[in-house]
Amino acid sequence: MGRAVTHDRGKLVSDARDMFWRKGFDAVSVADVEAATGVGRSSIYHAFGNMRGLFDAAVTDYLDTIVRPRLRPMTVEKVDGDAVIDYLSRLRDAIAVIDRDGAAPAGCLLLTTAAGNIGGDDAVAQVVAAYHRELSTAIARGVQAHLPDADATTRDRMTRMTVAASIAGLSLARVDADAACATLDAAIATLAEQRRR
Amino acid sequence: MGRAVTHDRGKLVSDARDMFWRKGFDAVSVADVEAATGVGRSSIYHAFGNMRGLFDAAVTDYLDTIVRPRLRPMTVEKVDGDAVIDYLSRLRDAIAVIDRDGAAPAGCLLLTTAAGNIGGDDAVAQVVAAYHRELSTAIARGVQAHLPDADATTRDRMTRMTVAASIAGLSLARVDADAACATLDAAIATLAEQRRR
C-alpha cells in the first residue's frame, strides 16, 4: 500500500476553506497554506494536484458543512412555518458577530469567489449558479411553509426578494455589517407582515 | 512650464476603470494597463504615484460617470413617481446585455472590489460603505416618490429590499444573468404591487 498519510486531510481542507473564504482564491498562496497547516507543498500537490484542486475540495466542504446545515430546516420533508425566519435570523446573528474578532470569515465563500478574478471561469460560475439555485429552492420551500395561503405569484416574488436580501447581506457583511443586518431585518419584517395579511 | 502631456488622461482612467471593473484590482497589472492604453509605465507612475492611485482615480470616475448618472432621476429635487422603477428596469437591461459580447463589464466595480482581497483595506471599505449609503439615499427618495402615502416603516422596508435587490442583481450578474434579471423583476413587481394597495 505504501506510506501512510501523516497529516489530517480534513483539517487541511477546512483550514484552506477558511483562508479562501476570508481572502479569496487568488490571495491565498501555497506558502500561506503551508504556514497555516504545517503541511508541506509536496504533500498538498500530491493530494490535490494543484491549487485549483484544493480550492474545489474547499468549496465542497463549504457547501457540506456551512451552507447545507443552515438550509436544512427548509429542505427537510416537513418544513416549519418559521424556518425561513429562523434562517434569516441566524444569518443576521452570524454577520453581527463577524469582525468583532478577526476569527470568523465574513460573507460567503462562493459570492466572494464569483466576484473575484476566478469568477470568470466557467466551471466556477456553474458552481455558484448551482449554489444560487439550491439557496432559492430551499427558501422557496421556507416561504411556502410560511405563507401557505398566498398565491404562486406572491410566493415567487417573496422568494426572490428573500434570496436577494440574503445575497445582499452576505455581500455587505465585510464592508458594513450594520447595513447587512438591517437588510436581513427588513426581509424578516416583510415576511412577517406578509403573513399577517 | 516644461513639456505638455501627450496622452489622454481621461481615456487612460476610463480604460483602467473598465479593466478593474472586469477583472478586479489584483488581477490588473501595470503591464496590462500599458498594453491596453499604450501609455508607458513611467507616465502612469508619474501621473498616479502607484497602482493604488490609479485605482482610486478609476473608482472616482466610476462613481461620476456610471453610478451617479444612473441615480440622477432619484437625486434631483422633483423626483418622478416612476423613477425607482425606471432605475431598476435600466439596471435589468444593462445586465441582460452583458456577456452577449465580452465588451461591457459585468456587475459593480465597487461590489467586486469589496469582495476581493483589497476589500479588507479600511479606506476601500469606507468607499464601498459610502457608495451603499449613496445608493440607499437615492432609492429612499425614489421609494418616497413612488409610495407617497405609505407609512415610514413600510417605506424604509421597501427601500432596503429594493437596495438588496440591486446589490443581489449586481452580484449575480456575472454568474447567472437570468437570475439577476429575475431578481430585479421581482423588485419591480413588488414595488408596483405595493403602490396598487
Add this chain to the structure above:
DNA sequence: TCCTTTGTGAACCGAACGTTCCACAACTAT
C-alpha cells in the same frame, strides 16, 4: 539659444507566485 520641466522607453530589482523534480522515509505484500 540655453535652461528648466516633464514625458518616454528600456532596463533592472527583489520578491512572490504556482509548479516540478528528486532523494529519502515509511509502509505493505511477497
Add this chain to the structure above:
DNA sequence: ATAGTTGTGGAACGTTCGGTTCACAAAGGA
C-alpha cells in the same frame, strides 16, 4: 529480507509582479 508503492521534505524551476532608476526626447520660458 526484499521489492514495490506511496507520502514527505526541500530545493529549484521559470514566470510575473509592483516598483525604481536612468538617459534621452520634447516642449515652453528666459
